[in-house]
Amino acid sequence: LSRKVEMTNWEKGNYINYKKMSENLAIVRSRLNRPLTYAEKILYSHLDDPHGQDIERGNSYLKLRPDRVACQDATAQMAILQFMSAGMPSVATPSTVHCDHLIEAQVGGAKDLARAEAINKEVYDFLSSSCAKYNIGFWRPGSGIIHQILLENYAFPGGLLIGTDSHTPNAGGLGMCAIGVGGADAVDVMANLPWELKAPKIIGVKLTGQLSGWTAPKDIILKVAGILTVKGGTGAIVEYHGPGVDSLSSTGMGTICNMGAEIGATTSEDQGAEYDQLIEINLSELEPHVNGPFTPDLATPISKFKVAVEKNEWPTELKVGLIGSCTNSSYEDMSRSASIARDALDHGVKAKSLFTVTPGSEQIRATIERDGQLQTFEEFGGVVLANACGPCIGQWDRKDVKKGEANSIISSYNRNFTGRNDANPATHAFVTSPDLVTAFTIAGDLRFNPLTDTLKDKDGKDFRLSPPTGAGLPAKGYDPGRDTYQAPPTDRSTVGVMVSPNSDRLQILSPFQPWDGKDANDIPILIKCKGKTTTDHISMAGPWLKYRGHLDNISNNMLIGAVNAENNEANKGIKWVVIGDWNYGEGSSREHAALEPRHLGGLAIITRSFARIHETNLKKQGMLPLTFENPEDYDKINPDDKVDLHVTDLAVGKPMRIKFAPKNGKPWETNLLHTFNEGQIEWFKDGSALNSMAKKTKA
Numbered sequence: 001l002s003r004k005v006e007m008t009n010w011e012k013g014n015y016i017n018y019k020k021m022s023e024n025l026a027i028v029r030s031r032l033n034r035p036l037t038y039a040e041k042i043l044y045s046h047l048d049d050p051h052g053q054d055i056e057r058g059n060s061y062l063k064l065r066p067d068r069v070a071c072q073d074a075t076a077q078m079a080i081l082q083f084m085s086a087g088m089p090s091v092a093t094p095s096t097v098h099c100d101h102l103i104e105a106q107v108g109g110a111k112d113l114a115r116a117e118a119i120n121k122e123v124y125d126f127l128s129s130s131c132a133k134y135n136i137g138f139w140r141p142g143s144g145i146i147h148q149i150l151l152e153n154y155a156f157p158g159g160l161l162i163g164t165d166s167h168t169p170n171a172g173g174l175g176m177c178a179i180g181v182g183g184a185d186a187v188d189v190m191a192n193l194p195w196e197l198k199a200p201k202i203i204g205v206k207l208t209g210q211l212s213g214w215t216a217p218k219d220i221i222l223k224v225a226g227i228l229t230v231k232g233g234t235g236a237i238v239e240y241h242g243p244g245v246d247s248l249s250s251t252g253m254g255t256i257c258n259m260g261a262e263i264g265a266t267t268s269e270d271q272g273a274e275y276d277q278l279i280e281i282n283l284s285e286l287e288p289h290v291n292g293p294f295t296p297d298l299a300t301p302i303s304k305f306k307v308a309v310e311k312n313e314w315p316t317e318l319k320v321g322l323i324g325s326c327t328n329s330s331y332e333d334m335s336r337s338a339s340i341a342r343d344a345l346d347h348g349v350k351a352k353s354l355f356t357v358t359p360g361s362e363q364i365r366a367t368i369e370r371d372g373q374l375q376t377f378e379e380f381g382g383v384v385l386a387n388a389c390g391p392c393i394g395q396w397d398r399k400d401v402k403k404g405e406a407n408s409i410i411s412s413y414n415r416n417f418t419g420r421n422d423a424n425p426a427t428h429a430f431v432t433s434p435d436l437v438t439a440f441t442i443a444g445d446l447r448f449n450p451l452t453d454t455l456k457d458k459d460g461k462d463f464r465l466s467p468p469t470g471a472g473l474p475a476k477g478y479d480p481g482r483d484t485y486q487a488p489p490t491d492r493s494t495v496g497v498m499v500s501p502n503s504d505r506l507q508i509l510s511p512f513q514p515w516d517g518k519d520a521n522d523i524p525i526l527i528k529c530k531g532k533t534t535t536d537h538i539s540m541a542g543p544w545l546k547y548r549g550h551l552d553n554i555s556n557n558m559l560i561g562a563v564n565a566e567n568n569e570a571n572k573g574i575k576w577v578v579i580g581d582w583n584y585g586e587g588s589s590r591e592h593a594a595l596e597p598r599h600l601g602g603l604a605i606i607t608r609s610f611a612r613i614h615e616t617n618l619k620k621q622g623m624l625p626l627t628f629e630n631p632e633d634y635d636k637i638n639p640d641d642k643v644d645l646h647v648t649d650l651a652v653g654k655p656m657r658i659k660f661a662p663k664n665g666k667p668w669e670t671n672l673l674h675t676f677n678e679g680q681i682e683w684f685k686d687g688s689a690l691n692s693m694a695k696k697t698k699a
């Protein structure tokens with residue numbers, strides 16, 4: 001425990017603190033006095049206050065200190081801009097940024113990468129210079145997909161990582177508790193604030209038996225997705241255990257964890273641990289699965305797939321098969337797929353469908369180039385795309401079918417919601433193992449079952465494909481390939497952050513102003529929202545995502561999706577304080593939904609109730625989320641009332657007075673409630689949580 005171990009080979013001086021972790025765990029164990037699951041051990045060993053923390057699964061909010069932060073390039077922009085506004089010289093927690101989401105697949109790896117570098121130059125320049133300035137490891141475009149790089153370079157057993165992408169759990173393949181978060185959470189941890197997480201429930205998946213033949217680790221998660229459905233894992237950690245785990249490679253476990261909405265922690269030492277739900281799967285009996293179309297939880301075993309295709313009238317011709325992505329691009333995946341492609345080539349046949357290969361990282365690409373799998377794919381008719389998200393995130397300039405034309409594609413990716421890959425709502429997208437994707441492309445038909453059906457060789461003779469084979473790790477070790485990593489320089493004082501003043505995609509943020517210490521009198525109501533107001537209504541996504549690094553530009557979308565109680569129309573930009581209905585701010589944790597009202601001069605959001613994450617995000621940005629003591633008061637408010645808010649009342653557990661002055665009618669007063677604690681009141685006074693952190697750092 002006393003030996004110092006570096007967290008990664010890419011950094012110096014960031015040690016894994018197993019000593020602190022085991023001390024924290026000992027404290028929690030003595031308090032809880034019950035067996036803990038593996039995931040609980042990791043979480044509780046990272047508690048900010050192991051003595052005082054309330055711990056009840058599914059209820060308490062844990063304050064945690066993660067070991068690392070990782071951001072992909074789309075979400076990193078606003079996270080870093082916010083971090084910069086705190087004025088700190090360096091991130092407080094080891095962090096990395098990964099350029100993978102902005103590269104469109106068109107013709108193949110090298111050309112697509114060069115085009116993306118030109119189109120996104122200002123974003124990449126900003127990210128690389130700000131990473132250098134603030135001590136963040138930067139993985140350039142072409143380096144690979146965030147989750148693959150984390151697994152290869154940064155994951156370690158017992159560690160706690162947060163990442164601004166939903167498939168962060170991929171690092172669970174090496175026993176790390178890795179959780180996908182919103183940008184605001186990443187900023188907190190970069191700035192040394194504890195990270196808050198509702199104590200997750202733990203779902204146990206007990207694996208017995210052994211994988212063999214055509215069944216792959218992917219089939220375990222396809223089966224689990226079918227059992228739990230897309231909602232079943234919400235707020236839970238999925239923990240895989242039992243003797244079946246022994247037959248899985250680390251990258252295979254990564255695949256399983258990637259697709260589990262939370263984490264997959266692997267362990268066989270938790271006898272007697274208490275799970276909120278337990279699923280058992282016998283791997284010896286598990287069939288390969290194909291899930292979809294349109295949702296990843298519609299699971300069909302291969303033996304029943306042909307019937308399902310015919311019964312549902314899914315297009316039988318397979319247009320495109322796509323392997324790789326963050327979910328399935330390990331050396332093992334590539335080798336197994338290449339063995340199937342080689343088998344076909346040996347019989348004189350190639351892929352009938354279009355076939356694309358997305359290596360998860362430059363290291364994987366270089367290694368399969370050296371070892372020959374890449375050449376096999378090309379001989380087979382495959383196109384090797386850039387080491388990036390590509391078609392998985394919809395960065396795909398697909399040419400083989402017209403928009404609206406019904407067609408089928410199959411991938412080894414994780415998501416297949418309508419339009420995700422090619423923006424064509426008529427595309428029937430299925431997900432399965434890379435093995436099955438490869439086999440299907442040879443038949444070019446979804447009714448094919450490689451376990452039982454034969455294909456025709458070049459002479460018209462029947463043959464059956466052999467089950468895939470492939471090593472888990474390359475016998476000659478990994479080839480790192482091109483150097484795609486930029487380490488932050490030791491002396492960062494002279495580094496400048498590159499943001500063009502004319503940019504419409506990026507804008508430097510100034511810190512928000514501190515509170516002026518006064519009550520606010522005669523303020524207008526910007527909008528009285530009626531019914532459901534989600535973070536997507538407050539800050540719409542879609543075309544606005546382009547501006548996620550430019551607060552001024554993206555603020556033009558504020559509340560355009562909310563329904564204005566005054567005229568039952570979407571907001572047309574009346575000036576401001578917001579009145580909200582029940583559960584205001586539900587939906588994704590999008591930080592722009594809290595940044596925008598603050599940026600546009602908002603003081604308070606007054607509602608019947610809040611979605612908790614949004615309420616906290618508003619506090620962090622220096623706003624006042626307040627609720628009516630009497631929810632019926634909402635009905636008495638006219639959108640054109642003027643408001644006097646007694647901000648100076650703000651104190652822990654004390655209501656705040658508010659006066660509403662209708663245009664025609666008598667003013668009336670009422671009480672508002674809030675959930676501010678002492679520290680959060682400081683955030684409000686200082687103008688934002690980041691300002692408070694900056695003050696502390698300077699002090």
Ligand code: F3S
Binds near residue numbers: 392
């Ligand atoms: Fe990228 Fe798709 Fe994974 S978008 S991070 S490859 S899920």
